[in-house]
Structures are given as C-alpha cells and as structure tokens.
Amino acid sequence: MVRLLEKFPEERMKHMVSFKQTQLNRFKRVAGLQVDTNNNLNGENDPKLSINEIKDMLNRSKGPLGLQRDDLKKIQAVIPRDQFTEQDLKKQLESLKNLMSNKYQNYYDVGDKMYKPAGNPQYYSRLMDEINGQKKETFFSAMKVIFFGK
Known part of the structure; x- marks a missing residue:
C-alpha cells in the first residue's frame, strides 16, 4: 500500500x-x-503538534490543559x-x-461532446491551463469570453 x-x-x-x-x-x-x-x-x-503528541499529552495526566474529565473522554472518543x-x-x-x-x-468516458461543448469549445482547456498555471487569463480576455463567448 x-x-x-x-x-x-x-x-x-x-x-x-x-x-x-x-x-x-x-x-x-x-x-x-x-x-x-x-x-x-x-x-x-x-x-x-502531531496526533501522537496530542494523544501522549491526553494520556499523561488526568486533566491536561485544564480540561474536565468529561471533556477529556469526549476528546479521546473522537x-x-x-x-x-x-x-x-x-x-x-x-x-x-x-x-x-x-x-x-x-x-465512464464522456467523449468530445462533453469536453468541447458547441457554445464554448475552449472552456475546459482554458480551465486546465489556468489550474496548471500554463496560461494566465487576464481581466480583458475573461470579459471577452463573457461578452462574446469565445
């Protein structure tokens, strides 16, 4: 694994x-x-602190960090x-x-109709370019896409 x-x-x-x-x-x-x-x-x-360090703190004393015993049991339960x-x-x-x-x-392959919709065929490629940091979209190019759809 x-x-x-x-x-x-x-x-x-x-x-x-x-x-x-x-x-x-x-x-x-x-x-x-x-x-x-x-x-x-x-x-x-x-x-x-790591989880193991927190567990160690909780198990070391009866009421660490000023917690009541009931609160301590709730924390240990989760x-x-x-x-x-x-x-x-x-x-x-x-x-x-x-x-x-x-x-x-x-x-579950969806095909080209889904990846390149007729109304805006570059939509997903622009998204992936933005996520990968390859091609940054400017404010004006974004407005162009909004108004003209291209």
Missing part, C-alpha cells in the same frame, strides 16, 4: 494538507515504518484510531489501484 501511495501523483493544486502525504503517514504508521514528520508543502518543519483488518486493507489497496489505473475515468 505504501509503495503504491508513493507512486501516486502530486496534487495539481496545492492545499494546506496533501492527500498523498496524509495517506502515506497513515499507512506507514499501520505498517510500522518511520513516519515523515515534515508534512507541510513548503518543506519546512511544522511547529504544530481521536482517530486506525484498526484495519486484512480485508479492510485489501479493499483500500484495490481502491487505490483503481484510482491509479484510471479505471472509472476509462469506464
């Missing part, structure tokens, strides 16, 4: 948290491998616990393989 996740492509749009990195850390923990503590996208060490069975891991692996092979994109 970890080897397949390492081959998973990086996100085109950068977010605060990377899907690939969070899943890698999650399954490395399950596999007993060393977890990368450098999770942010800039490559800098993040000063935030802390994620990854307890996978072999069947669960096989389902996760199969789903990841389907994503990597574009199974559903190929199965």
